[in-house]
Amino acid sequence: MSLSGVKCTVSCCKYWKQGEQCEASGIQVNIDGGAAHARQSDQTNCHTFEAKHS
Numbered sequence: 001m002s003l004s005g006v007k008c009t010v011s012c013c014k015y016w017k018q019g020e021q022c023e024a025s026g027i028q029v030n031i032d033g034g035a036a037h038a039r040q041s042d043q044t045n046c047h048t049f050e051a052k053h054s
């Protein structure tokens, strides 16, 4: 079952499913580099990401 309300384009993640869906049980989103503040969305990332084994 996919996470309701989460849209993801990271198709190389093992939790990713067709239609920009995420099939993880939950996701962890952090600021890049462990910083305390972000100013733009491109400074944050999903840390639940796991590379697909292909």
Ligand code: SF4
Pocket (backbone or CB within 6 Å): 006, 008, 009, 010, 013, 014, 015, 016, 017, 021, 022, 023, 024, 027, 046, 047, 048, 049, 050
């Ligand atoms: S775990 Fe993160 S990167 Fe992977 S599909 Fe879900 S939202 Fe996307």
